[in-house]
Amino acid sequence: MDVMSLAANWTFDGLLALALLWVGWRVLASTNLFKGIVFFIAFGLLVALSWVRLEAPDVALAEAAIGAGLTGALLLAALSRLRRRQDSAQASDQPLDAETSRTARLSLGTQALLIVFSAVLFVCLGTAFLSLPPLTPGLGPQVAEQLSASGVTNPVTAVLLNFRAYDTLLEMGVLFLALVAVWSLSPAPAQLVTAPGSILISFVRVLVPIVVLAATYLLWIGAYAPGGAFQAGAVLAAAVVLILLAGENTMPAGSTWPLRATLSLGLGVFVAVGMSLMGMGRSFLDFPTDQAGNLILLIEVAATVSIGVTLAALFLGGQPQRGSPK
Amino acid sequence: MVSQAVTIVLLLAGAGFFLAGTLGLLRFPDVYTRLHSLTKADNVGLGLMAAGLAVQAESWAAIGKIALIWLLVLLASATGAHLVARSALRKGIKPWTL
Numbered sequence A: 001m002d003v004m005s006l007a008a009n010w011t012f013d014g015l016l017a018l019a020l021l022w023v024g025w026r027v028l029a030s031t032n033l034f035k036g037i038v039f040f041i042a043f044g045l046l047v048a049l050s051w052v053r054l055e056a057p058d059v060a061l062a063e064a065a066i067g068a069g070l071t072g073a074l075l076l077a078a079l080s081r082l083r084r085r086q087d088s089a090q091a092s093d094q095p096l097d098a099e100t101s102r103t104a105r106l107s108l109g110t111q112a113l114l115i116v117f118s119a120v121l122f123v124c125l126g127t128a129f130l131s132l133p134p135l136t137p138g139l140g141p142q143v144a145e146q147l148s149a150s151g152v153t154n155p156v157t158a159v160l161l162n163f164r165a166y167d168t169l170l171e172m173g174v175l176f177l178a179l180v181a182v183w184s185l186s187p188a189p190a191q192l193v194t195a196p197g198s199i200l201i202s203f204v205r206v207l208v209p210i211v212v213l214a215a216t217y218l219l220w221i222g223a224y225a226p227g228g229a230f231q232a233g234a235v236l237a238a239a240v241v242l243i244l245l246a247g248e249n250t251m252p253a254g255s256t257w258p259l260r261a262t263l264s265l266g267l268g269v270f271v272a273v274g275m276s277l278m279g280m281g282r283s284f285l286d287f288p289t290d291q292a293g294n295l296i297l298l299i300e301v302a303a304t305v306s307i308g309v310t311l312a313a314l315f316l317g318g319q320p321q322r323g324s325p326k
Numbered sequence B: 001m002v003s004q005a006v007t008i009v010l011l012l013a014g015a016g017f018f019l020a021g022t023l024g025l026l027r028f029p030d031v032y033t034r035l036h037s038l039t040k041a042d043n044v045g046l047g048l049m050a051a052g053l054a055v056q057a058e059s060w061a062a063i064g065k066i067a068l069i070w071l072l073v074l075l076a077s078a079t080g081a082h083l084v085a086r087s088a089l090r091k092g093i094k095p096w097t098l
Helices: A003-029 A033-053 A057-091 A108-130 A140-149 A155-163 A165-185 A198-221 A229-245 A257-279 A292-316 B002-027 B031-056 B060-090
Strands: none
Touching: A003 A033, A033 A057, A057 A229, A057 A292, A140 A155, A155 A165, A155 A292, A165 A257, A165 A292, A198 A229, A198 A292, A198 B060, A229 A292, A257 A292, B002 B031, B031 B060
16 A cells, blocks of 8 residues: 555544544533434444445444434433423423533542543553554454355344344344333323425435335345345335334224234344244254355344334334234 | 546536535625525535436446436425425525515
């Protein structure tokens, strides 16, 4: 690499690192919650860019879609609910200063404790980082060695859906439990948006098919290149969130079981595949080499649909009521 | 060589629009005029950048992808600007006048 491009790389990475620190500080320090959320979204995009620079496009995709996109939308939805509660509390003369409580100061003892804790954490992490051998092969060679038996050619998908499928199964479980917790706390707000406007509606009409196409592409390409169920699910969730924001949010008057079935599909198919392999005399989630590709695709399709709907349901922030606006 | 020169000119012009757009975002007096300057960076600035990169693209498919990215950003930024302006108007923020 010649000197010019080396200098350009260092300049870019240096600016990126400084921007990360500055934006991260603004996320924590801004007293205005809305401003904090906007900085958080910008922070997520910068983190995604950093993953691209570290040549980890899989993580970059997940960070951009989930970390910046959906978490940002979740936080904004939470903020608007906070404000609504605040308004109704003010109407009944009860001060509820969710907005201003960020400016409240911690006691000196708590501050000292936090500073000591952060310093200890910093020293521990620094020591751990410095004590690492400068170059290790990691588990990369082992994965490469076994890749042909995994049923896919993308090493990340091989690890996530085959070698460490257990972890991914548990992640699906965590997502499912999170939604169960949200549903048990409160019903969904009766009205999500007021009069979305014709421009937003026609924008959503154009965009949603493209987004669904992109999600399907991410799901399919995951076997060969960066992509996969979580990224595809997050993109799918974005489509559902857009539809919700465009006001298309009435549940069919019937029962909610189709929604419940869709939400549990991913976890259900994952467990069913694992168990049926046990029935065939293998261990749980121990894929036979010749069927591994198909089984992974089956699990990923189910997982994508469930992740998409679950993330969108989390955005909704409560259990949809039967027959009422979703 | 010619294609490189074209790319450099287009990228610099695009960067100029981004710079002007950012300056406007920081300096313009109210939300509507700031939106106006922001969409110039999104639309024209990104368009020039996309054109500059398309000159260097290795295949027609890559050019198609770059064009698609630009078109999607156009659509999203126009809709976003409209939504922000609409919400500001509804909150009763008066447009700036001399």
